[in-house]
Amino acid sequence: MSYIHFPVLAVMLLFMGAFLTVVFGRHNQGVRVGICTVTSVGAFALIAALIKPVMLGGEVISYWMGNWSPVEGYAIGIGYEVDQLGLFFALLVVATVLLSAIYSIKYMENDSSLDFYYVLFQMLAGGVLGLVLTGDVFNMFIMIEIMTFSAVGLTAFRNHKWGAVEAAFKYLIIGSIGSSMVLFGVAILYAQCHTLNMAQLSSILSGNNSPATIMAFALMFTGLAVKAFIVPFHAPAADSYAAAPTSISMVFSGMVNKAGVYGMIRLVYIIFRAMDSSALQMLMVVFGCVTMFVGVTMALAQHDFKRLLAFHSISQIGYVITAAGLGTALGLTGGLFHAMNHTLFKGLLFLCAGAVLKQAGTTNLDQLGGLSKRMPKTTICFLVGAFSISGLPPFNGFASKWLIYQAAFAKAVESGKIIYAFVTVIAVIVSVMTLASFIKVTQAAFFGQLPARLNDVQEAPTLMLVPMWIMSILCVLSGIFYNVVDKYLLAPATDAAINVTNYIDTMMGGGYAAAAGVRNIAIAPAEFSYWNPILWLVLFIVVLAAAFIVMITGKSDRGEILCAETDVEDGKYATFFSGEHSLPSHVAGSDLFWGFKKDWKKYFHVIEGLHSGIVSDYALWAVAASAVIVIVMFGFMR
Amino acid sequence: MSILVTLFNILIFPGLLFVCVIGLILAGVDRKVLARMQKRVGPPLVQPFYDFFKLMGKETIVPHAANKAVYLAAPVVGFTSLVVMMLFIPIFGYSAFSGSADMIVIMYLLTIPAVALIVGGSASGSPYAGIGVSREMVTLMSYELPLVLVLLSVAKAAGGNALCFSLNDIVSWQQATGSGITHASLIPAALAMLLVIPAEVGTQPFDVAEAETEICEGPLIEYSGAPLAMFKLNTAMKMFIMTSLFTCLFLGGINTGIVALNAVILVAICILLTILCMTLIHAITARLKIEHLFKFYWIVVAGLAVCSLILVWLGL
Numbered sequence: 001m002s003y004i005h006f007p008v009l010a011v012m013l014l015f016m017g018a019f020l021t022v023v024f025g026r027h028n029q030g031v032r033v034g035i036c037t038v039t040s041v042g043a044f045a046l047i048a049a050l051i052k053p054v055m056l057g058g059e060v061i062s063y064w065m066g067n068w069s070p071v072e073g074y075a076i077g078i079g080y081e082v083d084q085l086g087l088f089f090a091l092l093v094v095a096t097v098l099l100s101a102i103y104s105i106k107y108m109e110n111d112s113s114l115d116f117y118y119v120l121f122q123m124l125a126g127g128v129l130g131l132v133l134t135g136d137v138f139n140m141f142i143m144i145e146i147m148t149f150s151a152v153g154l155t156a157f158r159n160h161k162w163g164a165v166e167a168a169f170k171y172l173i174i175g176s177i178g179s180s181m182v183l184f185g186v187a188i189l190y191a192q193c194h195t196l197n198m199a200q201l202s203s204i205l206s207g208n209n210s211p212a213t214i215m216a217f218a219l220m221f222t223g224l225a226v227k228a229f230i231v232p233f234h235a236p237a238a239d240s241y242a243a244a245p246t247s248i249s250m251v252f253s254g255m256v257n258k259a260g261v262y263g264m265i266r267l268v269y270i271i272f273r274a275m276d277s278s279a280l281q282m283l284m285v286v287f288g289c290v291t292m293f294v295g296v297t298m299a300l301a302q303h304d305f306k307r308l309l310a311f312h313s314i315s316q317i318g319y320v321i322t323a324a325g326l327g328t329a330l331g332l333t334g335g336l337f338h339a340m341n342h343t344l345f346k347g348l349l350f351l352c353a354g355a356v357l358k359q360a361g362t363t364n365l366d367q368l369g370g371l372s373k374r375m376p377k378t379t380i381c382f383l384v385g386a387f388s389i390s391g392l393p394p395f396n397g398f399a400s401k402w403l404i405y406q407a408a409f410a411k412a413v414e415s416g417k418i419i420y421a422f423v424t425v426i427a428v429i430v431s432v433m434t435l436a437s438f439i440k441v442t443q444a445a446f447f448g449q450l451p452a453r454l455n456d457v458q459e460a461p462t463l464m465l466v467p468m469w470i471m472s473i474l475c476v477l478s479g480i481f482y483n484v485v486d487k488y489l490l491a492p493a494t495d496a497a498i499n500v501t502n503y504i505d506t507m508m509g510g511g512y513a514a515a516a517g518v519r520n521i522a523i524a525p526a527e528f529s530y531w532n533p534i535l536w537l538v539l540f541i542v543v544l545a546a547a548f549i550v551m552i553t554g555k556s557d558r559g560e561i562l563c564a565e566t567d568v569e570d571g572k573y574a575t576f577f578s579g580e581h582s583l584p585s586h587v588a589g590s591d592l593f594w595g596f597k598k599d600w601k602k603y604f605h606v607i608e609g610l611h612s613g614i615v616s617d618y619a620l621w622a623v624a625a626s627a628v629i630v631i632v633m634f635g636f637m638r
Numbered sequence: 639m640s641i642l643v644t645l646f647n648i649l650i651f652p653g654l655l656f657v658c659v660i661g662l663i664l665a666g667v668d669r670k671v672l673a674r675m676q677k678r679v680g681p682p683l684v685q686p687f688y689d690f691f692k693l694m695g696k697e698t699i700v701p702h703a704a705n706k707a708v709y710l711a712a713p714v715v716g717f718t719s720l721v722v723m724m725l726f727i728p729i730f731g732y733s734a735f736s737g738s739a740d741m742i743v744i745m746y747l748l749t750i751p752a753v754a755l756i757v758g759g760s761a762s763g764s765p766y767a768g769i770g771v772s773r774e775m776v777t778l779m780s781y782e783l784p785l786v787l788v789l790l791s792v793a794k795a796a797g798g799n800a801l802c803f804s805l806n807d808i809v810s811w812q813q814a815t816g817s818g819i820t821h822a823s824l825i826p827a828a829l830a831m832l833l834v835i836p837a838e839v840g841t842q843p844f845d846v847a848e849a850e851t852e853i854c855e856g857p858l859i860e861y862s863g864a865p866l867a868m869f870k871l872n873t874a875m876k877m878f879i880m881t882s883l884f885t886c887l888f889l890g891g892i893n894t895g896i897v898a899l900n901a902v903i904l905v906a907i908c909i910l911l912t913i914l915c916m917t918l919i920h921a922i923t924a925r926l927k928i929e930h931l932f933k934f935y936w937i938v939v940a941g942l943a944v945c946s947l948i949l950v951w952l953g954l
Contacts, residue, residue: 370763372705379705383757392753393746402742410801413794418951421790428745428786429779435749436775439756443771447760449703542645544718592772595928596779599936 003053004061007082007133010046010094013039014126021118032118033105039122040101043129044094047087054087055492060506062135070508075197081135083503084492085270088336089132089255089262091489092343096254097125099347099467104247106463107354111245117157124150124251128259135507137186137220137271138196140263144182144227148175151256154248155240167239170615174236177622178226185220188212198271199507202500206273211634217272218633222626224267228260230321231291232621234314235611238298241310246354249306253313253350254343261320261339265332268324269497275327278415279636283629284325289426292318294607296433300593301604305353305363305445308437309346312389315430316342322423323404326411333494334403337485341396341478345388348471352382355460355468356445365441370450374457377465379446384472386442388479390435396479401431440592647725651901652733657724660905661875662686664912668841668877668920671913675921686874690867698863703763712758713861713868716751720875723747727879727886728809730893730900740803741789744883748785748838751872752778755847758865759857770856773928774840774847780935781837784830787943791827792818792887794950809890817891823954827946828888830939832915835880837935839873841916843923846931877916881908 017039025032053059061082068077082090104121108114127146134140152175156168190196192212193204205213229237237257241249264284274280295315302308316338323335355378357363360371372379388395391402405424412420459465478485496503505512597604610617647653666683673680700706723744726733756774759767795818796802796811808818818824837844848855858869885907894900926934 370703372708372761373703376705376707379708383708387753390753391746392750393743398746402740402746405742406801406803409790409793409803413797413799413801416799418948421794421947421951424790425783425786429783432749432779432782435753436779439753439760439771439775442757443760443768447705447708447757447763448768449763449765544714592768593776594772595932596776598929599932 003050004063006046006050007061007080007090008063008065010043010090011126011130011133013042013046014097014122014129018119018122018126021115021122025115025118029114032114036101036104036118036122040094040098040125043125044098047090047094047129050082050087051091051488054082054084055488058084058492058502060084060496060502062507070197070200073508073512075136075195075200075508078139079135079197079199079507080133081199081503081507082133083506084496085262085265086132088340088489088493089258090129092258092340093125093129093132093255096251096343096347097129099351099470100247100251100254103250103351103354103464103467104245106461107247107358108245111158117154117245120150120153120157121248121251124154124256128255131259132262135198136196137189137198137201141179141182141186144223144259144263145179147256147259148179148227151175151240151252155244157245157248158243161243163239164243167236167243170236170618171240173615174226174233174618174622177619178223178233180223181219181226181626182223185216185218185223188216188219192216197507198266199504201271202273203504203508203512205271209272213272214633215630217267217274218630219626220267221264221633222629224260224263225287225625225629226260226622227257228264228317228321229257229314230287230317231294231314232618232625234291234295235618235621237314238307238310238611241313241350242304242307246306246350246357249310250347250350250354253309254347257313257317258339258343261317261324264321265324265335265497269332270500270503273500277636279632281325281327282419283632285322285420285423288318288320288322288325289423290318291315291321292430293426296430296437297600297603297607298611299437300433300440300596301608302437303365305356305365305368305441306350308365308441309349309353312349312434312437313342313346315434316346316389318430319401319404319427322427323407326407326420328407328411329494329498330403330410331407332497333486333490334400334407336490336493337403337482338397338400340485340489341388341400341475344471344475344478345385345395345397348381348385348468348475349389351464351468351471352378352385355464358464359457359460360454365444367451368445368454369448370446371454371457372446373450374454375446375459378460378468381465381468381472382446383442384475386435386438388475390438391431392435394476394479396475396482399479399482401427436593436596443592652727652729653725654721656901657721657875657878658871660908661871661878662690663905664877664881664908665874667909668912668917671917672921675917686870690871693862693867693870694864696863698865699860701762701764701860704860705761705763708761709758709860710865712754712761713865713872716754716758716872717868717875719747719750719754720872720879723879724875724882726805727882728806728890729882729886729897729904730809730813730890732897732900733806741793741805741808742803744805745782745785745789748879749778749782751876752838755857755869755872758861758869759859762857762860764860766853766859767857769853770847770849770859773849773853774857776928776932777837777840777844777847780932781834781939784935784939784943785834785838787940787947788827788831788834788887791824791943791946791950794947795821795824805886809886812890813893815891818888820891823949823952824888824946826942826949828884830942830946831884831887832911833935833939833942835884835911835915836919837931838880839876839916842920843926844931845925846928849925851925877912878908881911884911 017035020035021032025035063080065078108117123146127143127150131140131143152168152172155171156164158164193201195201226233241252268274292315295311295318299308299311302311320335320339323331353363388397391397405427408420408423665686670680670683700709756771760771792808793802796808812818819828840848882904885904892903
């Protein structure tokens, strides 16, 4: 069938777009936008066309570059291999790229040197897409490099701002540490196994680790953890997400850190098949919990909308790593679901922040206020995103977090380890703190009183609103119709991660896995006792109707709703502050949660001190953490 | 016919009408008993009904600084989520929609009324509401930790080595082995839950968010007329829902076999619990500061709940 060419075509299309932009798009914005639209729509269509054979048909697509197929059981060419797990992440990538491309058209209109922007944007998109589709570890490293360097370039895109250059520098240093570790790990693997093909590596390494391959595992794990920005590798993420143009921040949190997560899942579940090791599970869960906790507490301390969102990206990735680290089918399903939901709601929130930045000129939460009067549509989108990330039913964040709580607690009762019960507790508390920090944004930016200098703010242009609406609708739909998402996306992807014989056989020829002694690990498939959101929604609507009936019947003709009609000053409609209704008295971002911050001031003192902003400190953390990972793996693996 | 039964469940018992009426009665009991404890005569038992219908007939003013849609929708959203919640809390084994009741879902649904209050107050644009919003959020963070620990303790006790988040399963476990409160390891959790109830409902000494004497009812300051009536009704309903959740988790072993009689017993227990953990504490304490409230919940109450969780884990 012709669809076996689609994955490689999608990647090539994006790289070709970057090349053509250099050649033809130097001067004409229309050409650049045209090329970018064609490539992003094309990539989306090519990847979406694979849903039918791969997700529904259960096929695994393999594609040997230049038809260099394996010789005598050894893979020598570069192979692309698309299984359900890879396709799941590829779908996140192309959806993010498409929405960001639409958003960029209006959002970036006032910037100069847009040819560089579009070149780097398409390189980044192609790099991440290649990373999730490739079946070759060295090719994966190359894609990581392309991704990292385009990301660094895009972080520094607004290089007239000091913060952007600094963030790019930090990203470069920490990112290079990660890349080097991946490269080192790949080199060791090649020396040990004489192959770079993931499927073949998986069949060789299955339960067959030597000290050298454990070292390779630890290094690659660390390198990919750097790319996923889990704590303590997270410092450049906070800076670069905040400093990059918002359309790029959305891409970063939507797919660039997902690429790291994908790499980790691919590494531990498929290449090394190490998820039955309880030490590795504990390592991932501890890193995940620390990540979500540090991320959310740092977010609570932020005063800048985008920086706050950046720390939330880190925190939500912690959920994904924790869930994937549980090593159960239910946990992995929850983790993948949360990764997808994070792409949707965090993308949405970044786009809202971008709209605020473009229209109001700042994202400082202490200077904003009352924007819901001027930007009502953005406010609605923001509330949908905020409720989704806080996990309120019936939005999508609830469904995935609920799976994660359940998976962690099931792990606790089944393994008898109380620590996993506390994982559930931490996850719930982090979720509440997430809610708190979004209440802070809601109160500080969108509600409250409108400062006089923001009086002329307009609603965001339609081209920026369209991606926001799409993502809002997807947030609601994927929360309500979770079972459709599960059936067509999550269940195949989870199954592909756990049962790898099909992956190996497709790539290396039938019976190869069995010959190498690879058997599917007996991890029980996820059993859901999902809540039933559709039933709940019907109830909600019925009760809502009943409530309105009560309100209407309970109302006499005096019970009318009175609103101020124009901007006429009328004492009846004023909000009062100590009897003076004319004084502006907005409760801004840093005024909130005083009691909480006071009780936690020692913690905040320490944690803010650790985020020193000095790149050598961050490099030190990264090296220290990699040492911990290496020690744990040598001490407890096998 | 089944549609009629469903509608009956949603609109009358145990849904809308039942929870509203019982909630308002509990609010009346609370006020009456509190007055008697303070040597006052107190309002009649049905005073909350009078208040509700009076407010319903008053005009609703939307302030100039407010976002009208969010400001008016917030109380209704809170109200509906409370009604929906009641449909899923089993009354000694009887629940309107069995099978999908889950304690994590209940816990999240419980946050929706609080979020509705926060968002509605925030949308009103008043600085007092801003302070109230901040405090309400910190209160929410405070009691969420003990609440989740309590729920996990009960889940572990009921499920043993299997996952048991379903409230129906927890009730049937209690009916087989005796109410939760009779298990020694769950007693600290029950105490913690009793302390979570007043914070969730927002009664003194945990009413920092609404603190009438300092910030003039905080988030509610700009509300008037029907939306205010809805918020007052929500508070009353929360009294009933929290006490019946306690009953479900810790006193679920009672079953007479007759639904109506069970409902009467539930109401009686809820009245007792209201007097015990809301009226009594209200009468003998003064309002805490927000930072003290946070410390109290994260150290004392959560400590009780952790004790319970560890005891349950050890199989005691």
